[in-house]
Structure formats: C-alpha cells, structure tokens
Amino acid sequence: MGDTHGVLVVDDQKGVRRLLQEAFRMAGIPVETAASGPEALEKLGTTEYSLMLIDVKMPGMTGVEALAEARRRGHRLRVVLMTAYEELPLLKEARDLDILDHVMKPFDVMELTRKILCWRTTPS
Numbered sequence: 001m002g003d004t005h006g007v008l009v010v011d012d013q014k015g016v017r018r019l020l021q022e023a024f025r026m027a028g029i030p031v032e033t034a035a036s037g038p039e040a041l042e043k044l045g046t047t048e049y050s051l052m053l054i055d056v057k058m059p060g061m062t063g064v065e066a067l068a069e070a071r072r073r074g075h076r077l078r079v080v081l082m083t084a085y086e087e088l089p090l091l092k093e094a095r096d097l098d099i100l101d102h103v104m105k106p107f108d109v110m111e112l113t114r115k116i117l118c119w120r121t122t123p124s
Helices: 014-026 037-042 063-072 087-097 107-120
Strands: 004-010 031-034 046-053 078-084 102-106
Touching: 004 014, 004 037, 004 107, 014 031, 014 107, 031 037, 037 046, 037 063, 046 063, 046 107, 063 078, 063 087, 078 107, 102 107
Parallel strands: 004 031, 004 046, 046 078, 078 102
Antiparallel strands: none
C-alpha cells in the first residue's frame, strides 16, 4: 500500500466532493475524492486513509454496500456516513459494519471540518 492519506470523500455529487475537498484542504487535511463506491474501493486498494466520508445513496453501489465490501477486503479505516434521509435500516446495517458516526445532509461544512479534525486525531 502507498502512504497514509487523510480523508477519502466519496459522493456521486461533484459539488459536494469539491466543497469538502476545498474545506478540508484549507484546514490542512489531506483529502482525495471518489465519485462512486467502486472508485472508492479501487483507491482503498492502493492508498491507506485515516477516514472515509461516504454518501449512503449513490447510483449502482450504495455507500453501505461499498463499506461492506471494504470491510470484507480487510480495510479497517474509520468511516462516517453522509445521508439526506434518516434511513434507519441502512444506518443499522452500517453500524453493524463499525461506522464511527453519520452526518445529515445538508451539513455545516465548517462544523463537519472540525469534526473530521477531531476524529482524525482521536485514538481508535
């Protein structure tokens, strides 16, 4: 595997990826993005991240499906789900996959950035 990077942001919406990428970079957080679950899995195969921030609802492979596959492949990074809905069954399934937390969309970018900084520095 390559070097450890900061955060992998996974969202099918380009605007969300750009917004978080810019906010995290301004806060000094190394960040990479992926537009889908399969792209995220590809990046996880070559780079070690401290945290993945992944959208629940994406076309093709959902965030929970991507997380399940990442866990199956042995990736133990911290994961925070982003969702616009209180999808209780999906959130329960995700909790069984050992997520750190979930955030509701729309979110306050500065507050989320502060949380990311905290989550990255708190021991597992």
